[in-house]
Amino acid sequence: MSTILRRLPPSEATGLRTGARHSLAELYRPADLVVLGLGVTIGAGIFSIAGQQAATTAGPGVILSFMIAGIACLLACLCYAELSSTMPTSGSAYTFTYVIFGEVWAWIIGWALILELQFAAAVVARAWGLIAVGAITNLGVRVPNPDLVADVLVLVILVLLTAIVALGARVGLRALWIMVSAKLLAIGAVIVVGLFHLDAANFGELYVPSKTLTTSPATVLEVLVGESSAFGWFGIFSAASAIAFAYIGFDVVATAAEETVNAPRAVPKGMIRSLVIATVIYIAVALVMVGMVSYTKISVEAPLTSAFRAAGVDWMAHVIDVGALLGLTTVILVLIVGQTRVLFSMARDGLIPRGLAAVSRRYHTPSRVTLVIGLVAIVLAEFVPVLTLQELVVIGALFAFAFVAAGVIVMRRRMPHLERGFRVPLSPLVPALSLLATLWLMVNLRVLTWAYFVLWMAFGLLVYLVYGRRHSLLARPARPVDPVRGRHRR
Template sequence: MPPSHATDRWTSARHGLPKAYGSTDLIVLGVGVMIGAGIFSLAGRQAATMAGPGVILSFMIAGITSLLVAFCFAELASAMPTSGSAYTFTYVIFGEVWAWIVGWALLLELLLAVATVARAWSLYAAQMLTDLGVSLSGPLTGMVGKEEGFDLFALFILVALTAVVALGARIGLRALWIIVIAKLLAVGAVIVIGATHFDQRNLAAIPVPATPATGDADTLHSPLLGIVFGQTGAFGWFGIFAASAAITFAYIGFDVVATAAEESEDAPRSIPKGIIRGLILTTVVYIAVALVMVGMTPYNKIDPSAPLANAFRQAGEGFMVHIINIGAVLGLTTVILVLLVGLTRVMFSMARDGLIPRSLSTINRSYHSPTRVTLLIGGLAILLAEFVPVLTLEPLVVIGALFVFVTVAGGVIRMRRTMPDLPRGFRTPLSPGVPIASIAACLWLMVNLQVVTWLYFIIWMSFGVLVYLMYGRRNSVLAGARPVAELPAVVPPDSGFRGRHRR
């Protein structure tokens, strides 16, 4: 499918998205989704259980891997500035079947992430109230801050943010700016005050790789790479790489920025800047917090359940616990908000192509937003969060994202060969070296995920193939269910829109 077909055919009032984001807004969008509560817990948890002080290297490895992939996303988004991100890129470059597979992986990544983060939001909100001395009595006691079962807080945040997204991008953007600024102030306080208690001797305590006793290794819950090489313990280089795979969850979200391309001003240039600058800022902040965490407390004395909070308590800075709780709640709020926006745009694009019901691609005339698909996504996220133990399925988000990253990197290589003259607002440096390195790094992180994660992922993707064969293939635009000629277009393919952005 030609790129102009993807970018120009859906600009009518019924199916087009209005402009809402400037270049700075896109950076805030990326920071909003990448910096969540994990910034206060992930480094400590991985240091205590998997990598020791080497967790700093783990963050660097995950950050560099994400940056390599971000370059690839930036090029494709600059060439095809339309809603749908990796799904649309794959549709143009590899065709409908592979696009469906990538879209299905995106649904796994983003929908499960929304439900998981909503559960985490409830846990942090309940802890924040407890630390502030607010007691929840009566029927509320067993209905908030739970890891499984019905949770009122998770329901509340999903209903509230689904409503915000349904009301339009501009309303959500205003809320996002306010919350992102507030949570960055909280993170800054953690870094500055934590640095005053930094002890470099804690970085020198290198743990000895741990190997489980014979017969104790759990094959399903061991890294795939560890099974191949016979190393299933924590710490050492295997521990550092295993932690990198888990930490990748923290960086997931820069790809969501690409889903806003259709709604962005000067998208061929602003989207690459938003993706790359947002990711670099996030990486620096994460590494700074990781340094503070392992510098404040020896890795073998870190409490994985609340690492930073307990570290500040031991340092005599008890008031920082409230800052951390507030920052975590604010951080998770923006993560859910941006994930909902991204998932809405992916499903919106799939509906426009007929792979899921086309009625979901209708734009609400009052709010200028795809309200139908937004409400559907909110409902699915609520069902997942309330009835599925999503906190145990976090690695599925990672493997889904890494699978998409591999496809996007491969798409850059193929597009350079098949569409060399296509105008781009950004070009991946040192291509094909960077895309190849991206693929290798993502595959390396994937094989460091647990065997059970791979099994669940294979089951999900197999189910997706069945859904495509039973519905998508028969109802897609390319199958002739709705001829493309019937679809109005405001911007004709030869209007010169792309030519103005040629480098």
């Protein structure tokens, strides 16, 4: 039992024990991290999720749902900020857990992050293909076989973005700056044009009386309560759980810590700023959506597009299509980067084959693991009905959020001497609130999602017991490090 609970010493989490801890070149600056965060947190959902949740769950109160989800994610973000400022490594929550709770828990979190990031890349790529086909159709072009065209487009975008990440972080960063800038221009156009078509009567009193649904309870909370409800405060909080899916991704910024200049201070700033900006933008779009059309008349399939067409501004449909495609493109790109860094860290710790931690001498990136991730994403997006499993992305992220919140509390007690570039205010109150908020979001997920998650984690634990436990670098005798070359002596 002591072997699977062994902890990684804090000094080694960002040291040269593996001979590769700092083999990734420093590239990112605070502004780059903000762009990285906006690239992953703002996708096509910004044009649809407000309308969908207003129409089916929260009514005009969806604006409050966005605020609640934003606050819950901000609490988690503050916890990530402290741990990433203390341990600026590409492993993010995986490495934090390795140091604070031990190896077996680190593996479990790493396995949850694989679920989150790998599935997210596949889900977003599949959505990208469908939206691209819809955008082509909106231009008046007849698509003879939409499903086949979508499959081809999914393959093309994943191959292209995987190649960009494999060829170098600098290339990916430049592409990200261009696409995020264009995406924000499209969103800005939606907000500005939409403001001219608001009707104050559509906001009502924000609160819509709750309504009991005839459907069987699906979420854990509904099972506990014994019924399904929509609207009212129950609906507002339920919508907040769904909206949290839109905000998830800020944690990926922490995976860039090892490649960030002055990471202990830059990463917390970049992470918090990107999430705050994203929250403001989401709320602004939600205000436009709810203000343009009554929640009882919102088209669930294309909320904003139909609202602008009803207002006689048909050309905005094309702006929304472009913004959605750019939004999803940046999300896929950042997800591949984040997944690469997590697996890279797990590989150099020996928990998965160490060959995946190889860094290309030519491109200075972990190209090998990047290609593996891209291939898996292609298989999932093309052959698995990932759109029906997108809640697995949420539960994987929330599971990591819970451990990070608890990690702040435990690390303050066990390792008060560690230097921190950022400290969570009012600790342990804020981390405790973050943990409670995360658990609330988790109980609002479907029982089926929990069942799939438990099966995935059980399989992951088996993989660890069969492979990771025996191949971990902590299971091997320590070897001296060459003080000149920074590598292990043979």
